[in-house]
Amino acid sequence: MSALLVDELTETTSTVAATPATVVVTETFWHWRHGRIRVWETDPHPSGKAIVLLHGYGAMVEHWRKNIPALAADATVYALDLLGFGKSDMPDAHYSARLWGEQVRDFLDARRIAKATLFGHSMGGLVAAQFAHDYAERTDGLVLVDPSGYPPRTPSDFMFRTLRFAAENPILRDLSYWLFATPDIARQGLTSAYFDPRAVTPELVETFVAPLRQPGAKYSYLAVARRPGDFFVNAPNGIAAPTLLVWGGRDRLLPPRLLKPFRELIPHAESVVIPDTGHCPQDETPSAFNAVTLRFLRMNVFNE
Template sequence: MQVSTAPSTNSIPGQYWQWRGHKVYYVRAGERQSQRPPLLLVHGFGASTDHWRKNISGLYQDFEVYAIDLLGFGRSQKPKLQYSGDLWCDQLHDFISEVIGQKAVLAGNSLGGYASLSVAAKYPDSAAGVVLLNSAGPFNDNPPTSEPEALQSQIQPPKQPSPIQKLLGDSVKWIFQQPLSQLLLFQYVRQRWVIRQTLEKVYLDKTAITDQLIDEIARPAYDEGAFDVFVSVFSTPQGEKVDVLLKQLTCPLLLLWGEGDPWMNAKERSQKFRQYYPQLTEYFLQAGHCPHDEIPEQINKLLRDWVLSMK
């Protein structure tokens, strides 16, 4: 294992870990607690460890806290690979094994939630518990439920289109599979005003959308390799279905829902989760897609109390 320090906009300096020949960025705060598992915070699509800064500062006095940039995001390297849930699942599992060194509670938002659930389901020796905040991931016969899938759904036809809709839908999909179209779309979505507009759709409290937040999301999109990551994630096949993962899960599960999320129906997805894992704990909160950033005090308290209550 190779670790080196790196600059950070957080007050806590980050480090790099070498994984499969690539630099992976992470932040560690707090001291190891003999009776409490470490926490591993995993961001969503287009975000990074910066998105957890309010949670790290609120939790590190009670726990050893880690936050990691998934390969292809944040300050982690952006090699030209096929990005998928399986890749990030392996990354998180190896990080827990090599860096943390013991079972951790994984807390993930959106795409990071799906990756965290995958780790807990496939590698039970890595997970002491899982916290999902508006977690992405497909159930069988379910509509899109993640940021990339939500973006795709805006340019794809409905499930039962008319012949004209199908023709137009196939044409649009073909256009966006072309390199020039993909480059133009990438150049568009990384503009600061577009990022702000997107955040305003998924945050209930608009005051949480600060210039710092927009900077933190925009900055990695100008890194070398960011375009290749965008193309790969945009075209990546769906991973294992959430219901299949839940059937394999053996550790405690906490769901924290921002009810105002326009990208997913929290109540409907809650019922699906309960159908396959009825022993879960969950809370519905007045927030959007990223409740950990929008209402961090509430999230920190719920997460802290839940972990401390675990047997």
């Protein structure tokens, strides 16, 4: 299939395979003020509805590859590589949930999208929740998948200062990143994130390792350690959007008990726990994940 120029903000395009074969996903690069952003998008949907997918820490648009075809039945789907991750640019920027929220807002403006439903996994869930608070008028619905970002009950100032010191010191920062950015560490992290070890294939590991080799990756991958206070949800006005919380029942990184504080944060939220699934239900058990999210969207967001 020939490449399609999406709009004047696009530099290059290519076609990305998706299943079923009737769904075409196009890869583009959008020029944002902080750098190039990789975007996967489906053909425009006649409903005019839009879904934006936000990956987790260290991940990329490929982590949604098993969900995009199902979601494209109801809306135009956009998956973004957050600044600093995947194939997006990796500048030495002040990374935070709010910076990535601005990325989403500016992307919607560039595509002339008034409102969208946001899906956020892990750290992407933090970004989606913060966006839904800061830009409530731009949020149709919210699907938070094993989200991070709920403030600890008793934050440790000493721990935060230690992490910040290590990440800000150039020698310690480069040493810690050199020790961290290896295939073995990536494999160990993915093995902790998935309940079924068979899901951690060599292809999946390589997908997560490739961005680590980029020169600027040390800035974004160590951003949480540099400014940990920027990675908690700050929503004093609450979150009004229809919300679904999806959790892997065997998540060892962010266990299902964290559903309780997120329910307190968003009292009207529905919640689903998918059994025998780790931290990444959208990738580990995509059939169950797609079924529960589509049911929620059709009953609460796309039912106009």
